[in-house]
Amino acid sequence: MLETPQRRPARFITFEGGEGVGKSTQVRRLLTRLANKGIEGVRTREPGGTPKAEAIRSFILQGRSEAWGAGAEAVLFAAARLDHVNQLIGPNLEKGTWVVSDRFCDSTRAYQGLTGGVEDRLIDALEVLALDGHSPDLTIVLDMDPVIAFERVQRRAVEDGLQVTGDRFEKEEIEWHRRLRHGFLDIASANAYRCVVISAEQSEEALEEAIWDVVSSRFPELQGRAA
Ligand SMILES: Nc1ncnc2c1ncn2[C@@H]1O[C@H](COP(=O)(O)OP(=O)(O)OP(=O)(O)O)[C@@H](O)[C@H]1O
């Protein structure tokens, strides 16, 4: 007899989008909103989230794999993701802790696939291997003009006291960032059941509210919970 699949006890939410659109800021704000509703959640990011995946992050973002090409980098991102899924995402979801990740598999499809030219069949295969069934329940795609996002990134660098503006992906030409933006929008329309696009060209507070409207209406368990 076929059994009805049981929903896992917690939700997995990812944030995606280009550089500087406000993903990290909104991941933090969403976790605070969830905590106010009595929901325990963990904040994580990609590449990264575990010691091994963070080591791969440093290696790639320092530019040490650049010469290997986008295909090899897609494999490295997937290797980091596999560890992240096995060591952090899966175990937290299983014990009932929500997971909110700053980037996940759509970044590989947008950066290495649609923008970097890696063919779909490699991206698809890596996704199956690395996710091991752990697809996000909801993906918020933050969308904005990359020129405005770049101004934010520069401001952040000044605030952080950095002379260099960002890592190697942040140094690409504006046309490249426009292609990336359209890549994320294409991914969102191909996965409309999972992805919601929200304009990031609004204040942090207004954006937080717009995201909360989506999250709270998507998951029935949040409705009617006392703040
Ligand atoms: N809605 C907003 N309006 C104006 N500035 C913002 C907004 N959201 C975030 N910022 C500022 O823009 C900068 C980038 O924000 P944040 O780090 O959250 O973006 P990100 O998408 O995570 O960036 P990256 O892709 O580089 O990791 C920060 O200095 C942040 O304070």
Ligand SMILES: Cc1cn([C@H]2C[C@H](O)[C@@H](COP(=O)(O)O)O2)c(=O)[nH]c1=O
């Ligand atoms: C997961 C993932 C990330 N990238 C790129 C995107 C960004 O340029 C950096 C991560 O830096 P952030 O400040 O944490 O956003 O890595 C990628 O190219 N492919 C991926 O799969």
